[in-house]
Amino acid sequence: MIQNCNTHAEANPTKIRQRMEDSEVVSLPVAFAALPHTMTRPNVEPSWKIWLDRLLMMNVLVVVFGAGFLATAVLVQSQGQDNVMDLFQKLWQPLFTPALSLLIMSACLSGTFRWLQQRVLKSGSSGGS
Structure with missing residues (x-):
């Protein structure tokens, strides 16, 4: 109805x-x-934060693509062809290592900032009584 x-x-x-x-x-x-x-009410964020979020999302996509590429390279190498694994190894240092490092660093910084914000909010709300 x-x-x-x-x-x-x-x-x-x-x-x-x-x-x-x-x-x-x-x-x-x-x-x-x-x-x-x-x-x-719309949440207005600064333009630098929007671009940073976009950059980090692209970074996550690169890392996910790299994981799939590694899995494919391992499967192809188990069939006796080494060319896909060789390409992955050539891309490891200039592409996948910085992407993984940026992903881990941003996750650690985000968790630290969130923890600090919660700690400041707790101390600010308990001290007012």
């Missing part, structure tokens, strides 16, 4: 939850109207 609820008067979170529990489909404008205003 599909109901179209486009009026703002029916955008009550309790009614929406009740309709969802009753397996009824709720239209998107009503569902979004029930969200708090803080969730609908």
Whole structure:
């Protein structure tokens, strides 16, 4: 059963939850109207962070590609052909080693910064009482 609820008067979170529990489909404008205003405000990030995130995602893709390439090279070498493994070994030092190093370094830095932020937030919230 599909109901179209486009009026703002029916955008009550309790009614929406009740309709969802009753397996009824709720239209998107009503569902979004029930969200708090803080969730609908766009999160504006600096452009350097957006580009850094893109760079790190490309780095992850290089590492995943390298893992697949290594697996393929091992399978091909087990069949008696060494040319794919030779190519992988030539690309290891200039391509895959820096990509792995950047991935590990960024994961460690991200974890350290997150840990420090949580520690500062905990000390800031407990000291105010």
